[in-house]
């Protein structure tokens with residue numbers, strides 16, 4: 544079990560030139576969503592790396608990450624079963640030669656969870672995130688990228704019950720991103736996306752803009768972008784529907800854009 548996490552705090556370190564970062568602190572609480580954006584090499588991975596391992600001035604950035612206002616206890620950092628952060632990337636793959644049912648059951652057993660039906664619940668949740676249905680009998684190694692990531696997110700929510708979830712550029716990978724965000728929010732997870740997807744970044748409560756290894760700007764969701772978000776949501780709906788039709792082998796005509 545995790546201790547209850549009420550907040551994690553990122554304290555500033557240095558940029559790539561060794562200059563002190565100018566932000567005061569970034570506090571992330573359960574139920575909050577945050578996106579990290581910025582050009583290649585600007586330090587997005589370094590920032591999520593700091594959060595994932597709870598940096599204590601021991602990474603390239605010199606940042607410190609606190610849990611509930613203090614240094615995290617050692618077992619939270621070292622013991623995988625207590626680690627409160629799940630990192631899911633485009634490259635997250637499962638190499639276990641097991642069925643989905645066997646894999647999830649193994650995870651349930653290792654976490655000593657006794658709740659009936661949790662495996663079926665996890666598969667059902669994963670199926671809300673992907674258009675390609677995942678069945679209990681499917682082999683883990685045969686799942687598509689989108690199915691794997693959907694299952695990993697669902698697993699982190701229900702079985703892992705991880706309070707902090709980091710999703711590194713998974714948005715174009717066959718998952719229904721708005722549903723993932725809404726579900727993670729509803730489950731009270733703190734969620735961090737590394738993304739350049741307009742829908743995901745605008746749906747998040749805050750957008751952290753990275754440059755030269757430092758946090759250059761923090762944009763709060765304050766209503767200014769709501770109109771743009773509504774338009775993006777609509778466009779995204781059209782593109783998602785088109786994607787599903789292409790997957791189904793249909794021809795796409797101009798009529799598809801009519802609605």
Ligand SMILES: Nc1ncnc2c1ncn2[C@@H]1O[C@H](COP(=O)(O)OP(=O)(O)OP(=O)(O)O)[C@@H](O)[C@H]1O
Pocket residue numbers: 557558559560581582583584585586587588589590603604753755756757
């Ligand atoms: N504050 C910093 N101080 C020193 N080195 C840094 C800092 N931030 C990032 N770096 C280093 O700069 C390099 C690029 O950073 P990083 O990989 O985090 O960028 P990125 O934005 O994730 O890039 P990409 O979009 O290409 O994945 C890495 O080697 C990283 O360790």
